[in-house]
Amino acid sequence: xxxxxxxxxxxxxxxxxxxxxxxxxxxxxxxxxxxxxxxxxxxxxxxxxxxxxxxxxxxxxxxxxxxxxxxxxxxxxxxxxxxxxxxxxxxxxxxxxxxxxxxxxxxxxxxxxxxxxxxxxxxxxxxxxxxxxxxxxxxxxxxxxxxxxxxxxxxxxxxxxxxxxxxxxxxxxxxxxxxxxxxxxxxxxxxxxxxxxxxxxxxxxxxxxxxxxxxxxxxxxxxxxxxxxxxxxxxxxxxxxxxxxxxxxxxxxxxxxxxxxxxxxxxxxxxxxxxxxxxxxxxxxxxxxxxxxxxxxxxxxxxxxxxxxxxxxxxxxxxxxxxxxxxxxxxxxxx
Amino acid sequence: xxxxxxxxxxxxxxxxxxxxxxxxxxxxxxxxxxxxxxxxxxxxxxxxxxxxxxxxxxxxxxxxxxxxxxxxxxxxxxxxxxxxxxxxxxxxxxxxxxxxxxxxxxxx
Numbered sequence: 001x002x003x004x005x006x007x008x009x010x011x012x013x014x015x016x017x018x019x020x021x022x023x024x025x026x027x028x029x030x031x032x033x034x035x036x037x038x039x040x041x042x043x044x045x046x047x048x049x050x051x052x053x054x055x056x057x058x059x060x061x062x063x064x065x066x067x068x069x070x071x072x073x074x075x076x077x078x079x080x081x082x083x084x085x086x087x088x089x090x091x092x093x094x095x096x097x098x099x100x101x102x103x104x105x106x107x108x109x110x111x112x113x114x115x116x117x118x119x120x121x122x123x124x125x126x127x128x129x130x131x132x133x134x135x136x137x138x139x140x141x142x143x144x145x146x147x148x149x150x151x152x153x154x155x156x157x158x159x160x161x162x163x164x165x166x167x168x169x170x171x172x173x174x175x176x177x178x179x180x181x182x183x184x185x186x187x188x189x190x191x192x193x194x195x196x197x198x199x200x201x202x203x204x205x206x207x208x209x210x211x212x213x214x215x216x217x218x219x220x221x222x223x224x225x226x227x228x229x230x231x232x233x234x235x236x237x238x239x240x241x242x243x244x245x246x247x248x249x250x251x252x253x254x255x256x257x258x259x260x261x262x263x264x265x266x267x268x269x270x271x272x273x274x275x276x277x278x279x280x281x282x283x284x285x286x287x288x289x290x291x292x293x294x295x296x297x298x299x300x301x302x303x304x305x306x307x308x309x310x311x312x313x314x315x316x317x318x319x320x321x322x323x324x325x326x327x328x329x330x331x332x333x334x335x
Numbered sequence: 336x337x338x339x340x341x342x343x344x345x346x347x348x349x350x351x352x353x354x355x356x357x358x359x360x361x362x363x364x365x366x367x368x369x370x371x372x373x374x375x376x377x378x379x380x381x382x383x384x385x386x387x388x389x390x391x392x393x394x395x396x397x398x399x400x401x402x403x404x405x406x407x408x409x410x411x412x413x414x415x416x417x418x419x420x421x422x423x424x425x426x427x428x429x430x431x432x433x434x435x436x437x438x439x440x441x442x443x
Contacts, residue, residue, distance in 0.1 A: 001407045001440060003392045020411055020442040028440075034433030038440050057441075141390065163388075174364060190364030205372045211390035215402060218422075225369065228382075228389035228406060299410070310385050327389040329382035329406060332369040 002081045002141025002211055008093060010114035017084055023054030025082035025095065041082075041095070043068075043121035044111065051079040051099050051106060051123060059283055060291065068108070068123045077101050081141035085153070089182030095119060096126065098142050103135025103159060105142060128155075128175045129188035137161045137170060137195065140211045147214065147223060152177040155186055158210030161195055163230055163325075169196030169207040172225060192225070193332065196232075203231035206330050217331055225332035232325045235317035248319045255312045262305050269298040375404065377416035378426025382406065396430065405430060411440035 001018040008015045013030035016038075020026060028035040041049045047067065048054065052075050056063045066074035081098035087107055088094065095108045105126040112118030126133045138160035144153040154176045161170035172193035179185030196207040206229030217224040240248065273294040280287040310326070317324055375382040383389030388409040393402040401418040406427065414427040429437035 001409065001411065001442070002390050003405060003407045003413070005392070005394045005405075016413070016438065018407060018440055020440050021409065022441055026440050028432070028438055031433065034431065035438050036433065038438070140388075143392075192364055192367060193369070203374070209388045211388070213392045215393040217393075226375070226391050226393060226404070227372070228386075228391040230388070307385060327383050327386040327408070329375045329377075329389055329391045329404065330372040331375050332372050335368045335370055 002083075002098075002143065004083055004143075006084045006093070008084055008114065009117075017082055019079050019082040019097070021055070021078065021080055021100075022057070023050055023078045023080070024048045025079070025097070041119070043108070044118035045121055047121055049079070049095065049097070049108060049119060049121070051077045051097055051104075053078040057292075058285070058288060060288060068121055070123065070125065077104060081139065083142055083144060085144055087182075087184060092117065096142060096144075097123065098139045098157070100138050100160075103133075103137065103139030103157070105133040105139070105155075105157075126186065128186050131188075133175065133186065133189075135159045135173060135189070137168070140170070140209060143213055145214045145223065147174055148176055150177075152179070152181070152184065156192075156212055156214055158212045158227065158229070159195070160210075161208045163208035163232075166198055169198055169232065170210040170229065171195040172210055172212045172227065193227070198232055200233045201236050203233050203324075203326065203328065205231065206328070207232040208325075218333060222334045224334050226329060227332060228327065228329045230325050230327050232323070235320070235322045235324060237321035238319070240319055244319055248316065251312055251316050251319075255309065255316065258305055258309050258312065262302060262309070265298065265302055265305070269294060375424065377404065377424040380426065382416055382424060382427065383408075386412075407440075409442060411442040413438045413440070 001020045004017045005014045006017055015030045016028040018026055025041045026038040028038040043049055050068050052069055053064045064074040066072050077099040079097045080100045083096040084093035085096055086093055092110045092114045094110045097106045106123035107126055108119050108123055110117050110119055140158040142155050142157040145156055147154040156174055158172050159170040161168055173189045174192050175186040175189050177184050178187055198207055206227045208230045210227050210229040213226045214223040273291050276290040276294055277287045316322055382404055383406050386408040390407045392405050394405050396403045396415045403415050403417050405415045407413050413430040415430050416424040416427045418424055432438050
């Protein structure tokens with residue numbers, strides 16, 4: 001989920017706008033007291049704002065709806081990023097929606113006001129040059145910043161790339177705005193950070209799932225990049241002495257114990273959810289609420305075990321060649 | 336409008352952090368160079384360590400005019416690391432709602 005702090009409802013407090021893999025934008029409204037529970041944004045007809053694919057919380061299944069697409073036809077494109085931007089300079093925020101698949105970018109116009117938004121429910125493809133904006137490696141999230149200092153907002157975006165295997169990873173791209181106020185025109189995509197080729201023995205760079213922000217991090221007057229992503233590397237193999245072999249064996253046993261424990265917890269959670277929803281219709285609110293409650297509790301319970309597993313994997317990687325994947329935040333200082 | 340635009344689209348401006356002096360618009364991507372990437376430390380840990388698709392955004396959470404790092408992730412969790420006076424970052428902590436509970440977005 002990319003994030004934007006923006007006063008979406010023009011009440012003088014910054015709100016937190018994002019979109020998640022559920023397929024829609026969410027906002028947590030800010031106030032003097034702090035942030036509210038997140039709510040989903042809806043269009044003027046009261047429908048959830050989507051690109052096409054989205055998670056149906058009532059039915060607990062994915063569905064593919066075409067109502068927001070230009071031709072009204074569903075397609076495999078899920079909205080996983082959102083950005084508020086006054087596209088037509090009419091004084092209210094319109095929405096940019098980014099898709100995971102193919103990294104397409106759409107705009108949805110606001111025909112109301114910030115206080116009473118009326119999003120049209122119709123997605124209009126954003127162009128980069130004379131082609132639809134597209135990042136085939138999958139777009140994480142776009143950010144609008146004045147990268148080239150010409151007074152308008154350009155698009156910065158990262159890509160996922162292959163976040164499991166050894167195919168190329170993600171990069172960072174720029175599309176400059178050469179338009180005018182109320183008529184943005186974004187140019188062809190330029191590469192700021194090449195996609196990762198991977199293959200390192202240490203975490204040397206963000207490799208896959210690159211989420212980018214731009215800021216003058218070091219106060220030298222230019223924009224640097226702050227990038228969150230998975231690093232993917234394979235630790236080096238080395239000769240082990242007897243003591244190290246004993247330690248390695250112990251770590252592997254602990255790793256198996258934690259893995260077994262996590263599997264056991266997953267089975268127990270599934271059984272608990274099944275019991276809690278016994279006799280309820282699967283499309284009922286009660287069924288969904290109970291199911292979600294059990295899984296929310298599960299999510300919290302497994303966090304320390306996942307951390308333990310990560311630590312064990314990290315330690316094992318100091319003894320034998322081990323493929324590693326871990327999230328970090330990186331600085332690319334501009335020269 | 337101008338103030339909102341600044342806040343909403345590039346919050347660091349409103350935080351008083353010195354921003355880019357305009358560079359040549361004609362500058363192309365090939366001429367933009369970066370130093371080798373470095374991981375950002377937050378307290379005793381690397382920022383975003385262990386997170387599932389960490390997504391950072393620089394934003395002044397605590398109103399001290401310094402841009403902190405706010406980090407979301409695939410699971411919908413949000414943390415932030417305060418930027419200290421010396422430019423380093425404190426340990427990450429959850430971004431909380433008005434009821435004191437951690438802010439979390441529904442991700443599935």
